[in-house]
Amino acid sequence: MGRPTKVTNSIRALRFSCGEMTQADLADRIGVTRQTVIAIEQGRYSPSLEMAFQIARVFGVSLDEVFQYPGTDA
DSSP states (O other): OOOOOOOEEOHHHHHHHTTSOOHHHHHHHHTSOHHHHHHHHTTSOOOOHHHHHHHHHHHTSOHHHHEEOTTOOO
């Protein structure tokens, strides 16, 4: 069996595209700690579905523009 596939994300790039939004700014907007945002960005923590939608809403993009699941090309 192969290695488990990991969900990746574009949060860091999206933060910078929104005028240098800090990790603390994003954390405040979604109601979590800065440490949680860091862990999500680094792929060490997968957010709940609700939190994932909140993150996408902050950036005004779709969920799949924030989170990617590699190896699922159609």
